[in-house]
Amino acid sequence: MLIESIDTLIFDLDNTLIDRNAAMRLTIQTWLTEQGCKGKRLQTALEDCMQHDNWGYADRLEFSAWMLGKYGKSKDTTAKQVQQLLHINNSRNVQPDPQVQTLLQALRNRFLLVLATNGGSRTQRAKLQHTQLEQFFQPEAIFVSGEMEYEKPDPRYFHRIVNELRLDVASTVVVGDNLLNDIKAAGECGLYTCWVSHGRVKNTGTEPTITIGNITEISAWSKQLI
Template identity: 35%
Template sequence: MPDPVGLFDLDDTLIRRRQVFERWAVEFSAEHQVPLEWLLKTDPAYSSRRTEFFELVKATFGVRPDVPELHAQYRRRMPELVEPDPQVCALLTGLRQAGWRLGVVTNGMVDNQTSKLRRAGLYDLIDTVVISDAVEIRKPDARIFHHALTRLGAEPGRHVVMVGDSLENDIAGAHRVGLTTVWVSHGLALPGTALRPHHTIRTVNEAAALLMERKA
């Protein structure tokens, strides 16, 4: 049987993006007098549309500077607010010691995503990192998963596990490639119309027991 391979999403899977955003929002609210509650409430709908988010912030509250600079400041600051999670570090370390080959497959910009991984203490625990900005392919496109597997010297199959929080980008995308899927639900119920993942866990830390059991 081929050696097991674990692919992980980054934001809201290995890194708690919402917690990092909350730290940023506290700072931004104090500096620009934008209500913190508004920032936290508005964020989820624009989590992958940051330019539109800052356009809305500026239109609603008239903050300065202009939108491109607000976005640039955000991109610089967010990775700086990432903090290591000892449990996630232990998860990846344990999997590597058990013979798993590990990869990260993430949508985002190279500088941001790489900085987050380094700040979180995860970069050196991963065998390969595939970032959409670098390969010009975004999840859920099947090609980005194939790209990661090629780098790891692996073939698609159920011995490859994709762990992520997005039912569309991570779960549906990996299903199309024939991978085993693990949905990080954060306690949310599975929508009735959603493609069903093979496994569901509340947080990424629960992946350790599940993946070690597969290895055994």
């Protein structure tokens, strides 16, 4: 059980509540196959692309241009077209996770659940629908940067959420996988933070309030925050 003082949980979406990397791997694999990659070359190219994708932290248009220049076979295709294709197919390839659904079902009985995600409105809301996570958040508690003036890591992004929902920063935890966008930005706003590390080593000076390996480890908070 979480500590008594916490009443609100703000969740990131990609690689926090959903396995965005798995969906992107499938999306890129399909695209590379269409470009004629097969066998060992396909696997090598796929790992190369995933490394450059960098958990989605790479600039989307620059990544698409790089991928097109190295592996694309059509001279008529533009980087913007590849970017749009990746966005659309990635949102379709995300899969529901029964463990996450069970977790959110239990948490919403005690906490206000808020979703805070960067990305375009169409893409991110499609992900919510395809993973069946939309049901766990009230409409007014879903914040997509594509529908706002700001995006993470701009502190005004979190300030707007706090102000609109009238949250108490002393009783709110932001949960996310990105040390800059989720953890550092939220911490600068006075919010508690939980970094979902996925086994990665922290390589910045940012200090989360707590760290967990996977979203399903939320029960560890009771031991780490007291």
